[in-house]
Amino acid sequence: MNVTLTELFATIGRYLLTIEVSDVLDIAIMAFALYKVLTLVQTTKAASLLKGLFVFLAALLLSYLFGLNGIYYLLSRMVEVGVLALIILFQPEIRRILEEMGSRRILALFTRTENASVLEQTIEQTVLACSEMSQSRTGALIVFEREILLDDMVRSGTVLDAAVSSELLKNIFFVKAPMHDGAVIVRHGRVLGAGCMLPLSKNVNLSRDLGMRHRAGIGMSENSDAVVVIVSEETGSISVATGGMLKRHLKPETLDNLLRNELLPQEEAGTEKQKFSLTGLLRSRKDGGA
Numbered sequence: 454m455n456v457t458l459t460e461l462f463a464t465i466g467r468y469l470l471t472i473e474v475s476d477v478l479d480i481a482i483m484a485f486a487l488y489k490v491l492t493l494v495q496t497t498k499a500a501s502l503l504k505g506l507f508v509f510l511a512a513l514l515l516s517y518l519f520g521l522n523g524i525y526y527l528l529s530r531m532v533e534v535g536v537l538a539l540i541i542l543f544q545p546e547i548r549r550i551l552e553e554m555g556s557r558r559i560l561a562l563f564t565r566t567e568n569a570s571v572l573e574q575t576i577e578q579t580v581l582a583c584s585e586m587s588q589s590r591t592g593a594l595i596v597f598e599r600e601i602l603l604d605d606m607v608r609s610g611t612v613l614d615a616a617v618s619s620e621l622l623k624n625i626f627f628v629k630a631p632m633h634d635g636a637v638i639v640r641h642g643r644v645l646g647a648g649c650m651l652p653l654s655k656n657v658n659l660s661r662d663l664g665m666r667h668r669a670g671i672g673m674s675e676n677s678d679a680v681v682v683i684v685s686e687e688t689g690s691i692s693v694a695t696g697g698m699l700k701r702h703l704k705p706e707t708l709d710n711l712l713r714n715e716l717l718p719q720e721e722a723g724t725e726k727q728k729f730s731l732t733g734l735l736r737s738r739k740d741g742g743a
Contacts, residue, residue, distance in 0.1 A: 513529065591686065600678055612646050
């Protein structure tokens, strides 16, 4: 027994000595890629499909080990067309992975990030416009592009290139304006397009009181990493959709905080939050002293 363990450890030691830096890098890249794939599919319908795939492979292995020739023959024939079937079944997830690979998240490693001050100004003007449109019950749909580019959505509307301002947003969504029914897409703190068509959500569990504007906003957040601001024409309530989830009945200050957390770099967002907190503290002390 001791001799066997000694030989085993000796074999392991010799194997470890043959490992090079390229081998470690190879394993690390594959592990990271597998982790990202699992992360992308764990919250979607692909998760259940992936579980079914593991069950199928387990059945194939067991039928081979136990000599179940009939079952093994059928399952092995299914494997031959399985690759094509998987591509069809996982098509939305594969497209999402490829979009993220070509997104600005990777390109940002080689380029400069957006000017935070421009984004701050954009957020302030957006919150101001949404607050006023909420009071007048003017419907609005504003999409903030992040890493995944939305060029296809922009081409479905009217291409613009203008700085974000509350007056511009209110004019675009004015009920008699020609582009008020579509969405505004914002990139780099500028209005890139207006009157754009967005994909509707395929979630059958959405509340029945949500209209087409809300379903389009949720659908856009399901198909990209965009942050979508929605103002209801019926109730005037402000909502935000991210990652297929909808946060409703937001106050202007809540909308401001949410947009800063989602759109500003974390360091910048933390600095701004600290600055506002300090300003509020100084004001409270001043009021208390008065």
